[in-house]
Amino acid sequence: MPTFDYQTAFHIAPIGLVISRQRIIEDCNRQLGEIFGYRPEVLIGQSFQVLYPSPKEFERIGERIPPIMTAQGSYSDERIMRRASGELFWCHVTGRSLDVSDPHAAGLWTFEDISATRRVAVALTAREREIAAQLVQGKTSKQIGKVLEISPRTVDIYRARLMQKYGAGTATELVQRLLGN
Numbered sequence: 001m002p003t004f005d006y007q008t009a010f011h012i013a014p015i016g017l018v019i020s021r022q023r024i025i026e027d028c029n030r031q032l033g034e035i036f037g038y039r040p041e042v043l044i045g046q047s048f049q050v051l052y053p054s055p056k057e058f059e060r061i062g063e064r065i066p067p068i069m070t071a072q073g074s075y076s077d078e079r080i081m082r083r084a085s086g087e088l089f090w091c092h093v094t095g096r097s098l099d100v101s102d103p104h105a106a107g108l109w110t111f112e113d114i115s116a117t118r119r120v121a122v123a124l125t126a127r128e129r130e131i132a133a134q135l136v137q138g139k140t141s142k143q144i145g146k147v148l149e150i151s152p153r154t155v156d157i158y159r160a161r162l163m164q165k166y167g168a169g170t171a172t173e174l175v176q177r178l179l180g181n
Contacts, residue, residue: 016111023048023062023104035091035113037084051111053082054126062104064147069095069103078114078136080129088129089115117179124165131158135171136178 010017016032018025025043033040036051043050052058061079069075076094083089092114097107124132127148134144141152141159148155159171168174 016113018048018109018111019107020048020104020109021106032111035083035111036081037087051081053080053088053129057126057129060126060130060148065095066103069097070100073100075103077133079133080124081111089113091115124162128158128162128165131155132162132178135159135162135175138175 010027011029013029013031016035017029018032019027025046025048028040028043030040033043036043038050047058049055049058052061057079061077065075074094074096076092078090078092080088081091081093090113092112093109095103095107095109097103097105099105130148131144134147139147141155144150144155145152159174162178163169163171163174166174166177168177
């Protein structure tokens with residue numbers, strides 16, 4: 001019978017797994033490579049930035065992680081990411097740090113492609129993608145504003161732009177379209 005150790009489990013896991021230090025990929029599994037369209041060995045030593053739609057989104061999410069992880073012990077969200085081909089897709093991301101007082105120091109991250117149930121149907125700006133990700137979590141303008149450190153009125157303006165782009169008549173209809181319903 002073949003041996004089954006932690007290394008083997010890591011590399012054959014059915015979700016994308018990454019071990020990171022300071023937001024640099026130290027190791028990743030085959031499934032992460034399949035999700036993002038890279039060979040795993042190409043990603044090792046790379047910044048997580050290669051997986052984001054833009055450097056700005058990489059920075060903003062990186063700033064958002066520490067206070068949440070410090071308070072809750074882990075971080076989780078659904079966001080739009082970028083494959084090697086340039087295709088944008090929805091991804092569920094969860095992370096846990098070895099030291100919650102320094103969340104980026106070293107951690108384990110999971111990536112799950114949820115594009116089968118949620119499509120990126122129209123071209124969105126970086127901020128629109130962030131607002132969309134918060135809207136599908138059911139957050140209010142005030143809650144989104146607090147998370148993204150912008151005013152609730154600014155959130156409303158972006159929501160209106162999203163409604164126009166998706167041809168949605170109501171906020172509920174917008175969320176349904178963002179969810180692919």
